[in-house]
Amino acid sequence: xxxxxxxxxxxxxxxxxxxxxxxxxxxxxxxxxxxxxxxxxxxxxxxxxxxxxxxxxxxxxxxxxxxxxxxxxxxxxxxxxxxxxxxxxxxxxxxxxxxxxxxxxxxxxxxxxxxxxxxxxxxxxxxxxxxxxxxxxxxxxxxxxxxxxxxxxxxxxxxxxxxxxxxxxxxxxxxxxxxxxxxxxxxxxxxxxxxxxxxxxxxxxxxxxxxxxxxxxxxxxxxxxxxxxxxxxxxxxxxxxxxxxxxxxxxxxxxxxxxxxxxxxxxxxxxxxxxxxxxxxxxxxxxxxxxxxxxxxxxxxxxxxxxxxxxxxxxxxxxxxxxxxxxxxxxxxxxxxxxxxxxxxxxxxxxxxxxxxxxxxxxxxxxxxxxxxxxxxxxxxxxxxxxxxxxxxxxxx
Ligand SMILES: *Cc1c(COP(=O)(O)O)cnc(C)c1O
Numbered sequence: 001x002x003x004x005x006x007x008x009x010x011x012x013x014x015x016x017x018x019x020x021x022x023x024x025x026x027x028x029x030x031x032x033x034x035x036x037x038x039x040x041x042x043x044x045x046x047x048x049x050x051x052x053x054x055x056x057x058x059x060x061x062x063x064x065x066x067x068x069x070x071x072x073x074x075x076x077x078x079x080x081x082x083x084x085x086x087x088x089x090x091x092x093x094x095x096x097x098x099x100x101x102x103x104x105x106x107x108x109x110x111x112x113x114x115x116x117x118x119x120x121x122x123x124x125x126x127x128x129x130x131x132x133x134x135x136x137x138x139x140x141x142x143x144x145x146x147x148x149x150x151x152x153x154x155x156x157x158x159x160x161x162x163x164x165x166x167x168x169x170x171x172x173x174x175x176x177x178x179x180x181x182x183x184x185x186x187x188x189x190x191x192x193x194x195x196x197x198x199x200x201x202x203x204x205x206x207x208x209x210x211x212x213x214x215x216x217x218x219x220x221x222x223x224x225x226x227x228x229x230x231x232x233x234x235x236x237x238x239x240x241x242x243x244x245x246x247x248x249x250x251x252x253x254x255x256x257x258x259x260x261x262x263x264x265x266x267x268x269x270x271x272x273x274x275x276x277x278x279x280x281x282x283x284x285x286x287x288x289x290x291x292x293x294x295x296x297x298x299x300x301x302x303x304x305x306x307x308x309x310x311x312x313x314x315x316x317x318x319x320x321x322x323x324x325x326x327x328x329x330x331x332x333x334x335x336x337x338x339x340x341x342x343x344x345x346x347x348x349x350x351x352x353x354x355x356x357x358x359x360x361x362x363x364x365x366x367x368x369x370x371x372x373x374x375x376x377x378x379x380x381x382x383x384x385x386x387x388x389x390x391x392x393x394x395x396x397x
Contacts, residue, residue, distance in 0.1 A: 021360075026353075031056040032247060034376035036353070043353040044381055046371045049243035051216050051325055052290070052297040053376030060246050060286045067282030075275035079106075080264070083275035091281050094288050095252055099214075099222055100231045103260035106281075108273050110211050110240035110251030114141040116267030117207070117238060117253050122147035127172035129163045131155065131179045131190065135209055138178060148172060154183065157194050164202040175204035176235075181224030182212035185362050185370065187326030189217075192228035200233075207236040211251075212326065215244035216298050216375075221291045235259070241280070246287035250276040297375040301325055304373045304382050311386040317393075325373040329389065331356075336367035339396055344369055346392035352385050 016022050029037035032055040036045045054060050067087075077083030092104040107113040114137035122128055124146040130138065133154045142149060148170060150163040160177065167175045177199050179190040192208065199206045210223040218226030223239070225231040236259060241250035253263055263270060276284075290297065305325045312319055318330040331340040337358035344356040358367040371385065 034374055034378070034381055038353075040348075041351065043348065043351050044377075044384055045353045046373070046377075046385055047353055047355045048247075048372060048374065049212070050247055050374050050376060051244040051301055051372070052287075053374050054245065054287045054290060054297075055247040057246075057287070057290065059290060060283045063286035064248075064279040064283035067279045071278035071282065073279070074277060077275060078271060078273065079275050080271065085275075085278060085281070087278065087281050087285065088275060091285050091288075092252070094285060095254055098288060098292055099225075099237060099254050101237065101254040102257040104252050104254040105260045105263050105267070105270060106276050107251045107253070107267075107269055108276060109242065109249055110209065110238055111137040112269035112273065113238045113251040113253050114138050114209060115144065116141070116263065116269040117236065118142050118145040118147065119268070120263055120266040121145075121236075121259065122174060122176060124148075125173040127167035127170060127175045129160065129167055129175065129177045129204065131183075133183045133185070134178060134180050135184070135211070138180070138209055142178070147176075155188065155190055157191065157198065160195065160198055164198060164204060167204075168202055175202060176207055177204050178207045179209070180212070181208045181210040182217070182324055182326070184212055184326060185357060185368075186320055186328060187322045187324035187370075188320070189224055189227065189322075189324070192224055192230050192234065196228075196230045196233040205235040206233065207238070208234050209238045211238070211240040211243055212324075214239040215287070215291045216301055217324070221295070221298050241276075241284045241287075244287075245291070246280075246283045248280045248283055250280055250284060301373060301375040304375065304377050304379070307379065307382050308371065308373055308386065311383065312389065315386060315390050317389060320368075327371045327373065328368040329371060331367045331369070333365060336365065340367040340369050342396045343389070343392040346395050347388045350388050350391065352388040354385075 026038055032048055032050055036043055071085055075083040095104040118141045122145045126147040128142050128147045129150040131154055132151050150167050152159040152163045177195055181190055196206055213223040215221045217223050225234045236255040238253050320328040340356035344354050347354055354369050354371055356369050
């Protein structure tokens with residue numbers, strides 16, 4: 001019986017609304033792309049994780065469409081019962097090769113990968129040392145393990161050392177440093193070279209969630225371990241197929257053979273959840289082919305990101321420093337949250353889709369509009385976005 005629960009939930013919803021935190025979904029009437037249709041008309045899209053423009057890439061779509069005929073629609077099974085097709089194994093092998101690791105295990109999402117990995121590898125005798133800005137799925141995954149938890153200030157190596165010291169002083173058996181490769185609100189990188197040095201000093205493993213990097217960061221698109229020259233030093237990488245690599249769904253853990261073998265035996269989101277859909281596996285394989293076959297999309301993405309940064313800086317906007325296609329345009333101070341929200345609304349009305357973030361998603365006084373560049377954008381699209389920022393700033397004041 002629903003009873004008084006109805007009113008209680010309605011009150012909670014009202015609290016969310018009153019706090020200005022109610023999230024409304026804007027329906028797209030088209031595929032995900034640089035230009036999308038919405039009920040209000042056509043928009044230039046600068047808020048998707050479609051970094052390489054593969055979400056509607058003809059090769060990816062064709063591979064996925066062919067897979068429907070060749071491999072069917074659904075698996076209707078977990079992997080270990082009757083849910084592993086040849087192509088699931090192939091995708092795992094291809095990810096291992098691409099990322100330079102021994103073995104890979106697919107999950108339904110990176111959220112699931114992070115939800116499964118910690119509990120299997122770390123118990124009450126162990127310690128996990130985690131960056132304070134790590135993704136929600138890492139935080140939840142760590143909570144599911146019984147390991148002692150230590151948190152360090154974002155990318156702060158002195159604090160990481162202090163926390164490693166504390167973990168070792170507590171007599172931990174295994175210690176693992178856990179970080180996002182890229183922090184999604186800032187577009188900043190975890191300093192993986194220094195993290196690996198400290199981990200070596202304290203005999204700790206290193207786990208990197210590279211969801212916002214795989215496919216486009218680093219010379220070959222192999223992610224932040226490649227960018228920092230530590231591909232042979234990171235022990236565990238988690239990542240998503242739901243961003244640059246086609247953007248459909250699916251995640252993975254890639255690591256040492258024993259880690260992956262044990263995850264296949266014990267990881268609960270792997271054992272008790274359906275296999276990644278055949279058409280998604282095929283599309284992801286096609287996306288990996290594109291990434292490893294050519295650097296064109298990566299170069300276009302870098303050029304667009306650099307152009308946007310240059311033009312916005314020239315126009316007098318304050319950007320967080322960096323080079324990642326996540327480009328935060330800052331609206332600091334007391335009134336920043338309102339300004340950012342109004343600028344974003346104004347831009348949307350002008351056909352440029354960007355999203356403002358304020359407290360509690362980012363620290364108080366650090367409101368921003370997070371612009372995400374894509375290889376699918378043309379130079380003209382980037383100019384149009386900058387022009388829309390300038391016009392919106394003038395209108396909002
Ligand atoms: C997007 C993201 C995830 C979640 O990936 P899904 O495959 O969509 O579940 C996990 N971790 C990080 C760092 C992310 O950016």
